[in-house]
Amino acid sequence: MRRVVPIGPYHPLQEEPEFFKLIVEGEKVVDLEINIGYNHRGHEFISPTLTWDQVPFLVERICGICSDSHPYAYVLAVEDCAHVTPPPRSQYIRTIIGELERIHSHYLWLGLAGHFIGYNTVWMWVWRYREPLLDLFELIMGNRNHYAINKIGGARRDIRKEDFPKIEKYLDLLEEKNAMFTKAILDDPVIRARLEDVGVLSKEDAIAYAVTGPTARGSGYAIDVRKDDPYDAYDKVDWNEIVFEEGDVLAKAKVRLLECDESIKIVRQCLKNMPEGSIETRVDEIPPGEGIGRHEAPRGEVFHYVRSNGSNMPVRHKVRAPSFMNIASNVVAVRGYSIADAALVLASVDPCYCCTERTFVYQSGKKKYSGQDLLKLSWEKTEKLKRRYKK
Amino acid sequence: MNIVRILFSFIVFPGFIFSAVIGLFLTWIDRKVTARIHWRVGPPWFQPYADFLKLLLKETIIPEGSSKVLFFLGPLLGVVSMSILAVMLFSMNFNPASSYVGDLIVIIYLLALAPIGIIIGGSASKNPLASVGASREMTQYFAYELPFLFALAIVILKAGGNIKFGEIILAQEATGPFLYSLSGVIAAVVILLSTQAKLSFVPFDIPEAEQEIMAGPYIEYSGVALAMYKVTRAMMFFTLPLFLISLVWGGFANWWAILKFLLIIVLIILIKNTNPRLRIDQALKFFWIGIGILSILGLVLAFYGL
Amino acid sequence: MGNAKLWGLKKSPWVFHVAAAPCNNCDIEILDILTPRWDVERFGIVLVGSPRHADALLVTGVLNRKNLPRVLEVYRQTPKPCLVIAIGACACHPNIFQPSYNVIGPYDKYIPVDVYIPGCPPKPEAIILGVVKALQRL
Amino acid sequence: MKKEYSKEMLAEICEKFPEVSIKIHSPRRVYMRISRDKVYDFAKFLFEEKQLRLSIATGIDTRDGMEIIYHFTLDEVGTYYNIKTVIPKDDLKIKSLTPFLPAANWIEREIHELLGVDFIGHPNLKPLLTAEAWHADLQPLRRDYADEHKEIKIDKKTGGLA
Known part of the structure; x- marks a missing residue:
């Protein structure tokens, strides 16, 4: 007897609305229909209505978890188009933020993966150690998410000398905790029973569906933009690409866990070797032409293509998020497994589909705080954080 | 006069109201301990009562096209069976003479009523996820019931083949709790794991896996009906550990029982918080092969008096 | 009776x-307030899996043509x-x-909204403050 | 050592497809122009024989016609080989790549939906992103699109069309 089990559009498995129709026989999934578009906001339509320097703020709001990756790929694309090379210090800054974001994203996924298999303790513990990283972001860039660090021709903010030890201190904590999580999660027999040989995506399917990121590397398909097409500081640091052959959910989890260690390594080296100097080159105009930017986001390769006609706005701006390719591969990965596994497999590619700065708090129609007041509150908190970290 | 006493014992003490109040308090302990394990603070003590009160006073929506009678029968079955179970456990512990032949069988049936209520309710909801939940509940019931019955057989064997509940308690008073023997430990472990499954706690919360099938059988329930399910769950959290204590740990008609009771509760909460959810086929394998063989071994040991 | 109902609602708001x-950020911050540093379970706030169990809807993001019928449902x-x-600047405008x-x-063009919590994303503190304000207004 | 595009590969492409015009934008960004009829064979050659990965395809509405760019990448050297083709606006048809490359499925559906290009041989050319109530003949990324979405009225009760 065939039945349709809907997952979504509103389902606790996903933070975002997507609709998966699982066609099941008993508990076994025989087919999957994916219906997306619940999150379609038309970025490619809005982008040509904004100027070159406004677009990073728009693409930042494609996805809140990879809110560094999209602007990063976008500025790389524009720099490719205009043949601009940003100053070395800004390259290092961008690399550091890119890697810190990767840790934040992988930890987020790890916590949610724990939640999905009903292991809330993992979720709470992992997110407990993710929280100081968000404080660090707030300290460096003034916001917990939506960092706004990338700018055409450089970085928007500098990392101050006095923040270095704070980052180092956090990395020490993280290194210790990451070893703990890796051991705890990979040695737990019940977790292994749930994750091993589930949702296997073979290498052939991975190539045919052109998946990217940890999803591909978990299937033995060794692609990583940071190694293949090194940009910014990635060819000046020493790190390893993590590849596993199995293709199951456990392999993807392993890739993400071990990648955090590599990210720690990269950030340490960047902090150590960071050159002095300015953090941006002036870009006066974008000449007519086209440019491609790619960045290895936590989920895979982010691809941005821009075309300029010499005016102050892009003519066409194409965005390809890694999940666009990864989610389509679920159709083959989920077939033949049970509903309980399907939920896990759908989450295992770390699906991500994906707001502005005006803030008011209204209380029964009366304005209580203005934007300025809130900005002040925010500064005060940043100061407080700084004091706390000094101790 | 007698009727009033019986009604009092079923509705107030130790029946519905008493076990519901204590049960809800235990769910607070559960949430608090869970929160502490998670490095959190956790809810205040009145939280489960506030939840219950709010659900009672909220709108109850009956999904279109589902049978009203069956939709409410589901939660009602659980509440009624757990009230009766609480009364039986108390009367037999404090007055073993009130026991009659075969009352253990009655208790087994009462314990089965709660999952049957969930299956009825889930099937009556007319929701694909609820029916998946109901079918998982059924599978899981068949999974844990077999070793559970074997464990009860161990207890009966050790009590000298007596299926009177009062006799089991008296036998333990005479020879010491069954727990202090090898087969008694096996029986206790099996009953504890079945309790975990009966309570639908992780790793056996498969029927109501929130992240997979959105609370499963309860998905369409709201207001009073959901409150009844919640209170059934709370009452089970009270009566099932008591059942375990009276079967293998010498009854609860003494002050030590409170400590034993809390120990079992904390054990259940710890198991809940240090395991991920199993898949339904893994749960089936676990109960039938792993725990099944263990319980048969216990039966053999009990036969030789170990 | 009315008071009891109000008390129950205030002390145990279950949210869907x-x-x-x-863009995910508001959603992540919503999950964040459940985790150790903020722990809204202290106030009885629990994230539930079915709208049938919910007392409050936390809405995030902008509405688009495809998800509007589902949100109304x-x-x-x-x-x-x-x-x-409504959480986040997008949910407000x-x-x-x-x-x-x-x-x-x-x-608010389609469903009545009680509280607006703007910010991109609002800080967890702001979300908790907003929910508490909403409960105080009851 | 910085890896980049290989001369041998470009020579092989020129030999097999003599009509390709190649522009090297930067060491790792190669743009190749080819006529519409040859795109299928060329893409097949790149995917099956040269093991290139299809990253995405971009559709651009230009004055000369609908331009489609297939972004292929060779991960060993990290180079993008982009196939450019122009389709005249009065005949928006091109052969689909989906039969041999499943990854192209969603990409082509998206271009079909937002720009109105028909992909011949595509198994399931249904709208991917827009709502059920969206007019199929409205393609928002085209140059002649003039905010027609403002005309679509919404029923406030059901969320569908008024």
């Missing part, structure tokens, strides 16, 4: 999370009385997404 077309399925709390063909504007 409705994400229309968000979720609102219909929620037993009344229920609060609607489409903002940067205004020119898009697929975005159809703020929530």
Whole structure:
């Protein structure tokens, strides 16, 4: 007897609305229909209505978890188009933020993966150690998410000398905790029973569906933009690409866990070797032409293509998020497994589909705080954080 | 006069109201301990009562096209069976003479009523996820019931083949709790794991896996009906550990029982918080092969008096 | 009776999370307030899996043509009385997404919204403050 | 050592497809122009024989016609080989790549939906992103699109069309 089990559009498995129709026989999934578009906001339509320097703020709001990756790929694309090379210090800054974001994203996924298999303790513990990283972001860039660090021709903010030890201190904590999580999660027999040989995506399917990121590397398909097409500081640091052959959910989890260690390594080296100097080159105009930017986001390769006609706005701006390719591969990965596994497999590619700065708090129609007041509150908190970290 | 006493014992003490109040308090302990394990603070003590009160006073929506009678029968079955179970456990512990032949069988049936209520309710909801939940509940019931019955057989064997509940308690008073023997430990472990499954706690919360099938059988329930399910769950959290204590740990008609009771509760909460959810086929394998063989071994040991 | 109901609602608001077309950040911050540093379970706030169990809907992101019918359906399925709390700048106004063909504007055009918590994303403190304000207004 | 595009590969392409015009934008960004009829064979050659990965395809509405760019990448050297083709606006048809490359499925559906290009041989050319109530003949990324979405009225009760 065939039945349709809907997952979504509103389902606790996903933070975002997507609709998966699982066609099941008993508990076994025989087919999957994916219906997306619940999150379609038309970025490619809005982008040509904004100027070159406004677009990073728009693409930042494609996805809140990879809110560094999209602007990063976008500025790389524009720099490719205009043949601009940003100053070395800004390259290092961008690399550091890119890697810190990767840790934040992988930890987020790890916590949610724990939640999905009903292991809330993992979720709470992992997110407990993710929280100081968000404080660090707030300290460096003034916001917990939506960092706004990338700018055409450089970085928007500098990392101050006095923040270095704070980052180092956090990395020490993280290194210790990451070893703990890796051991705890990979040695737990019940977790292994749930994750091993589930949702296997073979290498052939991975190539045919052109998946990217940890999803591909978990299937033995060794692609990583940071190694293949090194940009910014990635060819000046020493790190390893993590590849596993199995293709199951456990392999993807392993890739993400071990990648955090590599990210720690990269950030340490960047902090150590960071050159002095300015953090941006002036870009006066974008000449007519086209440019491609790619960045290895936590989920895979982010691809941005821009075309300029010499005016102050892009003519066409194409965005390809890694999940666009990864989610389509679920159709083959989920077939033949049970509903309980399907939920896990759908989450295992770390699906991500994906707001502005005006803030008011209204209380029964009366304005209580203005934007300025809130900005002040925010500064005060940043100061407080700084004091706390000094101790 | 007698009727009033019986009604009092079923509705107030130790029946519905008493076990519901204590049960809800235990769910607070559960949430608090869970929160502490998670490095959190956790809810205040009145939280489960506030939840219950709010659900009672909220709108109850009956999904279109589902049978009203069956939709409410589901939660009602659980509440009624757990009230009766609480009364039986108390009367037999404090007055073993009130026991009659075969009352253990009655208790087994009462314990089965709660999952049957969930299956009825889930099937009556007319929701694909609820029916998946109901079918998982059924599978899981068949999974844990077999070793559970074997464990009860161990207890009966050790009590000298007596299926009177009062006799089991008296036998333990005479020879010491069954727990202090090898087969008694096996029986206790099996009953504890079945309790975990009966309570639908992780790793056996498969029927109501929130992240997979959105609370499963309860998905369409709201207001009073959901409150009844919640209170059934709370009452089970009270009566099932008591059942375990009276079967293998010498009854609860003494002050030590409170400590034993809390120990079992904390054990259940710890198991809940240090395991991920199993898949339904893994749960089936676990109960039938792993725990099944263990319980048969216990039966053999009990036969030789170990 | 009325007081008891109010007390119950105030002390135990169960929330269901409705994400229309968000960028994920507000959603992540909502999950964040459940985790150790903020722990809203102290106030009895629990994230539930079905709109049937919910007392409050946390809505995030902008509405678009495809998810509007679903959001309305979720609102219909929620037993009344229920609060609607719009979290994030997008839920209050489409903002940067205004020119898009697929975005159809703020929530309050379609469902009654009780509280607005703007910010991109609002800090967890702001979300907790907003929910508490909403409960105080009851 | 910085890896980049290989001369041998470009020579092989020129030999097999003599009509390709190649522009090297930067060491790792190669743009190749080819006529519409040859795109299928060329893409097949790149995917099957040269093991290139299809990253995405971009559709651009230009004055000369609908331009489609297939972004292929060779991960060993990290180079993008982009196939450009122009389709005249009065005949928006091109052969689909989906039969041999499943990854192209969603990409082509998206271009079909937002720009109105028909992909011949595509198994399931249904709208991917827009709502059920969206007019199929409205393609928002085209140059002649003039905010027609403002005309679509919404029923406030059901969320569908008024």
